[in-house]
Amino acid sequence: MNPPIRKIIHIDMDAFYASVEQRDHPELRGKPVAVGGSRARGVVAAASYEARKFGVFSAMASKIAQQKCPSLIFVKPRFEVYSAVSRQIREIFHQYTDLVEPLSLDEAYLDVTENKIGMPSASIIAKEIKARIQAETNLTASAGVSFNKFLAKIASDLNKPNGFTLITPDKAADLVAGLAIEKFHGIGKVTAAKMQRMGIATGADLRQRSEAELVRQFGKVGHYYFRIARAEDERLVQPHRIRKSVGSERTFEEDLIAEEDMLERLQFLAQEVAHDLSRLQTTAKTVTLKLKYFDFVQQTRSKTLVGHLNAADAIYTVARDLLRTPQLPQYPVRLLGISVSNLLYAHDLPPHYQLTLDF
Template identity: 80%
Template sequence: MRKIIHIDMDAFFASVEQRDNPELRGKPVAVGGSRARGVVAAASYEARKYGVHSALASKIAAQRCPHLIFVKARFDVYSAVSRQIREIFFAYTDLVEPLSLDEAYLDVTENKIGMPSATIIANQIRQRIFEETGLTASAGISYNKFLAKIASDMNKPNGYTLITPDKAEELVASLDIGKFHGIGKVTAAKMQRMGILTGADLRERSEEELVRNFGKTGHYYYRIARAQDDRDVQPHRIRKSIGSERTFETDLSEEEAMLEQLEHLAKEVAHDMERLKATARTVTLKIKYFDFTLNTRSKTFLSEFSSEDAIFTVARDLLRTPQLPLYPVRLLGISVSSLLYQHDRLQEGYQFTLEF
C-alpha cells in the first residue's frame, strides 16, 4: 500500500511577512490589495478569525476587520523560501509533486532514509521546515492523494492527521460535500441541489448518474466517495501556462503608465520561465477596466521565445490593438502558454528562438 504525504504551509505568504517583520506578529495581516481596492492574496490566522481570506475583495476585508494590516506581496521572497522547503522534501524522496509555492504531495512508500513510518517522516519534515525557515506546516498522511489532501486540512495550523485504511470510508462518508478536494463551489452547489450533502449521499449515487450530471469527472467523484484514488504523485507535473497580474490602487488612464506596469509583469513572467526552463509561443494580455469589463487578447507565433523583451513587446502591441479601448484600467495581466520545457527540447532535438 502506498504512503502519501501532503504538506501544506500555514498561511504561507502572511507567515513569511510576520516572520520577517516582528511588528506584524500576532496581528491580522493581509498580503496584497489595500483598503481602497484590490484582492487579498493571503491572510494570517489572526485575520481569518474575522472572515478575511484569499481572493476576498480588499474593501470587504477591511470592513470585516477594521484594524487589518495590508502588506505588499513579495513573490521573489516566497519563491526563495519555497525552494528551501522543496530541498527538504528531496532529502526524503524524489517523488515530489508541487501544487503551488506552499503545498506538495510526497510519495514516501520507498524513501531515502529507509523509514517505514510515513507519519514519522511527515513530522521530521515539519520540524526541519520550522528549524530552517521559522515557518510552520501542516501534514496529511494516507494511502492516496485525495485522503492526504483532506487530512492536511483537518488539524491546521501546525498539526498533522493520519487517515488509515480502516477509518477512511467512515471519514469520507461523514464529510460535508463542500470539504471534498476536487469539488469546487459551483459543483458543490449543484450537488446540494441534487440532495448530495455529504460523502454518504455521494456514495449512494451510481457512477452512471454522476457521469450523466458531471461529465467524465463523475468517474472521479464515484471513486473518492469510496475513498479510492489511484493517481500517482507526479514529480514532473507540467504547467500549461505562466502568468502574472496586478490590480492597481488607482485606475490607470495613460498608456505610459500601463506600459510601465507591463514591463514589470513581463519581467516577472520571464523570471518564472527561466526558473522553469521553459519557452512559449503564445502571449495573452488581460485587461480589466474600471467598470469591471474584462478583455483578453492573445498572439501565437511559430517560433519560441522566453526573453523579457519579447514578452513585453508582444504585450505592448496587444495593448495597442485598435479594437481595445484605453479608458481607465483597473487590472493588467500577462500570461504565456504553448509552453515547451528544456527536457522536451532535448528529446525533440531542436530549439527555436524569437528575437525582437
C-alpha cells in the first residue's frame, strides 16, 4: 500500500522586517523603507515592496540603495519586536500541526498531512493561516502548498506579496521544467552562473543531465539537483531538528575594501546570529568568519572560546578579531558570513546555569 501523498505548506512573511516597521509607524506606509544601515553607510537588512520597485534589496550597501531610491527612508532594526511577532505567528501554526519547521523568523514549513483540526485540504488550512496572521498581526504572508518541501517553497515565492499557490502532482513536472535555474531553492547565484555556462538555464535543461555528471560538477549536492529537477524531495518536516550551527551571511553588490565597511556588515550579521541563538535557546562556543573574495576564493577563520556566548556584542567582537587575524583581507571582499557552532541548548544545561555569558 502506497503511503499517502504528503501535504506541505510553506509560509513566508512578506518583507517581514520592513512590514513590521510600516505597521508600527503609519507615516511609513506606502513609502520606500529600508531596515538597517543609514544614508551614509551600512547595509540594507530588508526593503519594503515600495523600495524594491526601485531595485533596492537586502544585503545592498546603503549608499547604493539611496542612489537607486533618493526618497528611501532608513529605519533601525528592532529584532526584539520581530522575534515577538515571529513567536505570535508560530503559535498560530501550532494550532494546526506540531510538525512545524522554522527556517528563520519569517518563514516555516508545516506538514498538515494529518492535522489537529481534521481538515483534509491543505489549501484551506493555508488560506486560513494567512487570514489569521493578517487578522492577529496586521501583516501579510504568502503561502505555497504542495506534496514536498522543495515545491512548497517554490510555490510560496511565485505570487508575492500576499500570495497563494498550489502545485499539485500533475502540474509539478511542467512547472519545474519551465522554471529558470536561478529560481530553484538551493541553487545560489554562483551555482546558477556555473550552470548557465554549462548550458543549463531551466529545469528542463537540468533534467537532461545525468546524476553522475551533476555530482562530478557540483559534488554531493549534485544528487539533490538531480532529484529536484524531477520535482522529487523526500526531506521530512523536522520540528525538533537539532541544529549543530547557526549562521548568517551576505553577498554584496559592490566588493568591500575598507575595514569600516566590513565591520558595519559584521555588526548586523552578529545581531542576526544572536537573535537566532536566542530563539533556539542555545549558546555557542565556536565562532567562524567566512570570507569570499572578488575572485570567488573562499576562506574561513575560527575561534573556539573557553566559555559559551550568545550576545550580539560578544559575537561581533570575536568576528572583528578574526577579520583582523592574521591580517585584514588583502583583496576585495564580496561575501561575509558569521556562523557559530559547538552549541549548548537550554534543556541540556545544568540547574542554575546562566544562559547568556559575558567574556
